[in-house]
Amino acid sequence: MTKNKARSRFSISLVILFIVLSISSVLAQDRYWVGGTGSWNDTAHWSTTSGGPSGASVPTSANTVIFDAASFSALGTVNMSTGTCETAGIDFSTLDEEINIIPSSIVNIDVAGDYIGNDMVDFFNVFI
Numbered sequence: 001m002t003k004n005k006a007r008s009r010f011s012i013s014l015v016i017l018f019i020v021l022s023i024s025s026v027l028a029q030d031r032y033w034v035g036g037t038g039s040w041n042d043t044a045h046w047s048t049t050s051g052g053p054s055g056a057s058v059p060t061s062a063n064t065v066i067f068d069a070a071s072f073s074a075l076g077t078v079n080m081s082t083g084t085c086e087t088a089g090i091d092f093s094t095l096d097e098e099i100n101i102i103p104s105s106i107v108n109i110d111v112a113g114d115y116i117g118n119d120m121v122d123f124f125n126v127f128i
Contacts, residue, residue, distance in 0.1 A: 031059040033071040033078070040080045061086035061112060067121075072097040079104070086110045092118035100124065 031046045034054050038045040046056040051070030059065050065087045072095075080103040087109065093116045102124045 029056075029063060031056055031063045031065050033065070033067045036072050036074070037076045038079065040078055040085060045078075059085070059087050061110070062088060064089040064091065064113065066091045066094075067099065067118075068094040069096045071095060072099060075099070077102055080107045081105075084108045084110060087112070089113035089115065091116040092121050095120050098122070 029048050031048070032050050032052065033045055034047045034051060035045045041058055043056065043058060044054045046058060047054055048056045050066070050068050067090075074097060076097060076099045078099060078101045080101065083105070085107065088111075090109070090111055091114070095118050098120045100122045
């Protein structure tokens, strides 16, 4: 094999590795609740940064969900309408407003990793 072919293969391998790592980091981004009261399934309430612009995808099992001081400016409600929501983790530790999580029926939230609670959160017919 010539030096040029070896360099070319090495360069291609690096590009592929970079693409795979970039995709993995995008898919595993945290999801921050923004915009106060709303529906879990509404992208208008999800951001990739605290207090940032809405429009991020609804969380999946690849995302850690974070409710923080930028999520609500007053008492809020998160309405849930699906039977099961999967997340990599949920963090309520920096939430500073009381919130209610209310489903339209019984909802399961499957948390694969850490659940960090807070006394400011009330769950109604939601099982974690």
